[in-house]
Amino acid sequence: MTQTEPDPQPVPAPEPKQRKRTFLLGAVLVLAATATFAIAALLVTIFQHQQESAQTWVKVVELDETTVDPSIWGQNFPSQYQAYLRTAEFTESAHSGVLVPHDVAGDPRSEVPSSKLEEDPRLVRMWDGYPFSVDYRHARGHAFMTIDQQFTLRNIEFKQPGTCLNCHASTTALMSELGNGDVQAGFEAMGTVPLKELIEQVEHPVACIDCHDPSTMALRISRPAFKAGIAELKASEGIENYDVNRDATRQEMRSYVCAQCHVEYYFAGENKVLTFPWDKGLDVDNIFDYYMEIGHVDWTHAGTGAKVLKAQHPEFELWSQGVHAANGVSCTDCHMGYVREGASKVSNHQVTTPMADVNATCGTCHSTGDGVLEARVTTIQDRFIESRDRALDALVALIDDLTAAQTDGTPEASLELARTYQNKASFYIDIVYSENSYGFHAPDYTQRILSQALDAARKGQLALQGATAAELEPSEVTRNNLEQSLRAGGGHTGG
Ligand code: HEC
Ligand code: HEC
Ligand code: HEC
Ligand code: HEC
Ligand code: HEC
Incomplete structure (x- = not known):
C-alpha cells in the first residue's frame, strides 16, 4: 500500500523548537492512525469477501464424482460455465506474448503463443x-492446457511419462479409474504409462470437478501430489498429520486449488511419481537444499557437463514469500475477481491476468485509480527484467568459459567446482524466469534470488581461475548477517 498512497504531510514552516516537535509528534500519530485504518479497512474487505460464499443455486441436474463434463455442471451454474469457456480467449498484456500462426503437419493448432526461446x-x-531448449512458449488460458501439452515438441520429440498429465487435464475421474476406485493408486500409476498414450484417455482441461466437491460445491483438493506436498511443508513447521481438505481454511483453499499445478515439481523414483520439493520449506534455498540432499538432477548440460536442475512455474512458492500472501490475499482474489451478475456476485471463472480488469481485481482493495497501480506493476516488472537480464548474461558468460575450459587444461577440481556454481546460478535464475508474474508476486524476494544467482555465476568464473571453495566462502560479516536473518525467521539458509 505504501507506494500507492499520496505523499505524507507537507513540510511545516520553520518554527520554535518546542512547537515543531509537537507538530511532528502529531503528524506521526495521524500517519500511524491512517496506516492502521488503511490496514484495518483492507482486512475488513478481505473478510467480507470470505463471507460472499453463501450462494444458493437451482439444481437442474445431479452431479457426482463421475460428472467430468463441465457443460453438465453448467446447467446448474451457467454464469461460471460461460466464463470458464472464455479461458479459450487470449488475453494480451505486457508480458503475455502474442498468438502466432502455426502450420505444422499433424498438429491441429492453427495458432500458438509466441516462443520464449526466440x-x-x-x-x-x-x-x-x-x-x-527445443520448445518453450508463453502460457495461455486453461482451455488449451491439454492440446498444448500434447503437441509441444517436448512431447512429440521426447519420451514423457503420463505423470505430466496431472496438471494438464481433468484427471480426477481418470485417477480413480486407473486405480480401480483407489485414487492414490491411480495417481501413482500415471507415470507407468507414456504421456502419448495416457493423454488419449482425457477429454477436458481442468474442470469443475477438479476444484469443487460435486455434492456441496465447496473447494477441494483433488490432486494427491499437493496433499502430500502441503503435508510435508506443514510437518516442517511442526504440524503433524495435516489433511488439507480437513484442515485448510476457506481463504487458504482459494490459493491451494491453484497450487495443485502452479508449482515447482519433480518426478520421483522409477514410476515417476509427481512430487513437490517442500520438505524443508518453500524458500528457493530450502528447495535447492532439498534437491542437493536427495541428489536429484534433471539433466547434464551439453556444453559444460554440469549436472543441472530445472525449475517450472513456481507461482505458489513465490507468491507465498510476498506481501499479499502475508496479508492473506489469495490467487483467487486477484485472478478470479468478483463480477456482478444481476443481484449477485460470482467469481470470474475466466482465469487470466488481473491486469485485464484492474478495477474488478486489485480495485476491491486498492482504490487509487488514475493508472497508479498499473504503473506500479510496470515498474516492478521492469526492475525485475533488468536484474534478471544481468544475472542471465553472467550465467551465459560462465557457460562460455566453462565450455572452453573443458579442453584447455583447467584442473578437473576447478571444473567440478565451477559446475556446481553453474547449477546454482541456473536454478536460481530459472525459478524466477519460469515464474510467470515477472517479479510481481514477490518483488523484493525475487531481487534477492537474482543477487544470489549473480553471485554464483561470478564465483563459478573465479573457480575456473583457480579459486578454491574455501576462498569463495561468504565474508564473516555476510555470514553473521545471514545467521541473524535465519534466527529471525527470514527463511534463509545462506550462500
Ligand atoms: C505440477 C504441475 C505440472 C506438471 C506435472 C506439468 N506441467 Fe506443464 N504446465 C503447468 C503449468 C502451471 C503451466 C502454465 C505456466 C507456464 O507455462 O509456466 C504449464 C505449461 C506447459 C506448457 C505450455 C508452455 C510451454 O512450456 O511451452 C507445456 C507445453 C507443458 N506445460 C508441457 C508439460 C510437459 C511435457 C510435462 C511433463 C514433463 C508437464 N507440462 C508437466 C503445470 C504442470
Ligand atoms: C490442473 C492444473 C491447473 C490448475 C488447478 C490451475 N491451473 Fe492455471 N494453468 C495451468 C496450465 C497447464 C496453464 C497453461 C495452459 C496453456 O498454456 O496451454 C495455466 C495457465 C494459467 C494462466 C495464464 C492464463 C492466460 O490467460 O495467459 C493463469 C493466470 C493461471 N493459469 C492461473 C491459475 C489460477 C489463479 C488458478 C487457481 C484458481 C489456476 N491457474 C489453476 C494449470 C492449472
Ligand atoms: C495481489 C494480486 C495477485 C495475487 C495474490 C496473485 N497474483 Fe498472479 N499475477 C498478478 C499480476 C499483477 C500478474 C502479472 C500479470 C501481467 O503481467 O499481465 C500475475 C501473473 C500471474 C501469472 C501469469 C499470467 C499470464 O498471463 O501468463 C500466473 C500463472 C499467476 N499470476 C498465477 C498466480 C497464482 C497461482 C497465484 C497464487 C499462488 C497468484 N498468481 C497470486 C497478481 C496476483
Ligand atoms: C481451478 C479451480 C476451479 C475450477 C476449474 C472451477 N472453479 Fe468454481 N470456483 C473456484 C474458486 C477458487 C471459487 C471461489 C470459491 C470460494 O470463494 O469459496 C469458485 C466458486 C464457484 C462457485 C461459487 C459462486 C462463485 O462464483 O463464487 C460456483 C457455483 C462455481 N465455482 C462453479 C464452477 C463451475 C460450474 C465450474 C466448471 C464450469 C467451476 N466452478 C470450475 C475455482 C474453480
Ligand atoms: C484482497 C485485497 C488485495 C487485493 C485484491 C490486492 N491487494 Fe495489493 N495489497 C493488499 C495488502 C493488504 C497489501 C499490504 C499493505 C501493507 O502492508 O502496507 C498490499 C500491497 C500492495 C503493494 C505494495 C507491495 C509491497 O511490496 O510493499 C502493491 C504494489 C500492490 N499491493 C499492488 C496490487 C495489485 C497490482 C493488485 C491487483 C493485481 C493488488 N495489489 C490486489 C491487498 C490487496
Whole structure:
C-alpha cells in the first residue's frame, strides 16, 4: 500500500523548537492512525469477501464424482460455465506474448503463443541438452492446457511419462479409474504409462470437478501430489498429520486449488511419481537444499557437463514469500475477481491476468485509480527484467568459459567446482524466469534470488581461475548477517 498512497504531510514552516516537535509528534500519530485504518479497512474487505460464499443455486441436474463434463455442471451454474469457456480467449498484456500462426503437419493448432526461446535465445544456452531448449512458449488460458501439452515438441520429440498429465487435464475421474476406485493408486500409476498414450484417455482441461466437491460445491483438493506436498511443508513447521481438505481454511483453499499445478515439481523414483520439493520449506534455498540432499538432477548440460536442475512455474512458492500472501490475499482474489451478475456476485471463472480488469481485481482493495497501480506493476516488472537480464548474461558468460575450459587444461577440481556454481546460478535464475508474474508476486524476494544467482555465476568464473571453495566462502560479516536473518525467521539458509 505504501507506494500507492499520496505523499505524507507537507513540510511545516520553520518554527520554535518546542512547537515543531509537537507538530511532528502529531503528524506521526495521524500517519500511524491512517496506516492502521488503511490496514484495518483492507482486512475488513478481505473478510467480507470470505463471507460472499453463501450462494444458493437451482439444481437442474445431479452431479457426482463421475460428472467430468463441465457443460453438465453448467446447467446448474451457467454464469461460471460461460466464463470458464472464455479461458479459450487470449488475453494480451505486457508480458503475455502474442498468438502466432502455426502450420505444422499433424498438429491441429492453427495458432500458438509466441516462443520464449526466440524472444530470448540465452534460454537455449541455459537449457542446452534438455527438452526445454527445443520448445518453450508463453502460457495461455486453461482451455488449451491439454492440446498444448500434447503437441509441444517436448512431447512429440521426447519420451514423457503420463505423470505430466496431472496438471494438464481433468484427471480426477481418470485417477480413480486407473486405480480401480483407489485414487492414490491411480495417481501413482500415471507415470507407468507414456504421456502419448495416457493423454488419449482425457477429454477436458481442468474442470469443475477438479476444484469443487460435486455434492456441496465447496473447494477441494483433488490432486494427491499437493496433499502430500502441503503435508510435508506443514510437518516442517511442526504440524503433524495435516489433511488439507480437513484442515485448510476457506481463504487458504482459494490459493491451494491453484497450487495443485502452479508449482515447482519433480518426478520421483522409477514410476515417476509427481512430487513437490517442500520438505524443508518453500524458500528457493530450502528447495535447492532439498534437491542437493536427495541428489536429484534433471539433466547434464551439453556444453559444460554440469549436472543441472530445472525449475517450472513456481507461482505458489513465490507468491507465498510476498506481501499479499502475508496479508492473506489469495490467487483467487486477484485472478478470479468478483463480477456482478444481476443481484449477485460470482467469481470470474475466466482465469487470466488481473491486469485485464484492474478495477474488478486489485480495485476491491486498492482504490487509487488514475493508472497508479498499473504503473506500479510496470515498474516492478521492469526492475525485475533488468536484474534478471544481468544475472542471465553472467550465467551465459560462465557457460562460455566453462565450455572452453573443458579442453584447455583447467584442473578437473576447478571444473567440478565451477559446475556446481553453474547449477546454482541456473536454478536460481530459472525459478524466477519460469515464474510467470515477472517479479510481481514477490518483488523484493525475487531481487534477492537474482543477487544470489549473480553471485554464483561470478564465483563459478573465479573457480575456473583457480579459486578454491574455501576462498569463495561468504565474508564473516555476510555470514553473521545471514545467521541473524535465519534466527529471525527470514527463511534463509545462506550462500
Ligand atoms: C505440477 C504441475 C505440472 C506438471 C506435472 C506439468 N506441467 Fe506443464 N504446465 C503447468 C503449468 C502451471 C503451466 C502454465 C505456466 C507456464 O507455462 O509456466 C504449464 C505449461 C506447459 C506448457 C505450455 C508452455 C510451454 O512450456 O511451452 C507445456 C507445453 C507443458 N506445460 C508441457 C508439460 C510437459 C511435457 C510435462 C511433463 C514433463 C508437464 N507440462 C508437466 C503445470 C504442470
Ligand atoms: C490442473 C492444473 C491447473 C490448475 C488447478 C490451475 N491451473 Fe492455471 N494453468 C495451468 C496450465 C497447464 C496453464 C497453461 C495452459 C496453456 O498454456 O496451454 C495455466 C495457465 C494459467 C494462466 C495464464 C492464463 C492466460 O490467460 O495467459 C493463469 C493466470 C493461471 N493459469 C492461473 C491459475 C489460477 C489463479 C488458478 C487457481 C484458481 C489456476 N491457474 C489453476 C494449470 C492449472
Ligand atoms: C495481489 C494480486 C495477485 C495475487 C495474490 C496473485 N497474483 Fe498472479 N499475477 C498478478 C499480476 C499483477 C500478474 C502479472 C500479470 C501481467 O503481467 O499481465 C500475475 C501473473 C500471474 C501469472 C501469469 C499470467 C499470464 O498471463 O501468463 C500466473 C500463472 C499467476 N499470476 C498465477 C498466480 C497464482 C497461482 C497465484 C497464487 C499462488 C497468484 N498468481 C497470486 C497478481 C496476483
Ligand atoms: C481451478 C479451480 C476451479 C475450477 C476449474 C472451477 N472453479 Fe468454481 N470456483 C473456484 C474458486 C477458487 C471459487 C471461489 C470459491 C470460494 O470463494 O469459496 C469458485 C466458486 C464457484 C462457485 C461459487 C459462486 C462463485 O462464483 O463464487 C460456483 C457455483 C462455481 N465455482 C462453479 C464452477 C463451475 C460450474 C465450474 C466448471 C464450469 C467451476 N466452478 C470450475 C475455482 C474453480
Ligand atoms: C484482497 C485485497 C488485495 C487485493 C485484491 C490486492 N491487494 Fe495489493 N495489497 C493488499 C495488502 C493488504 C497489501 C499490504 C499493505 C501493507 O502492508 O502496507 C498490499 C500491497 C500492495 C503493494 C505494495 C507491495 C509491497 O511490496 O510493499 C502493491 C504494489 C500492490 N499491493 C499492488 C496490487 C495489485 C497490482 C493488485 C491487483 C493485481 C493488488 N495489489 C490486489 C491487498 C490487496
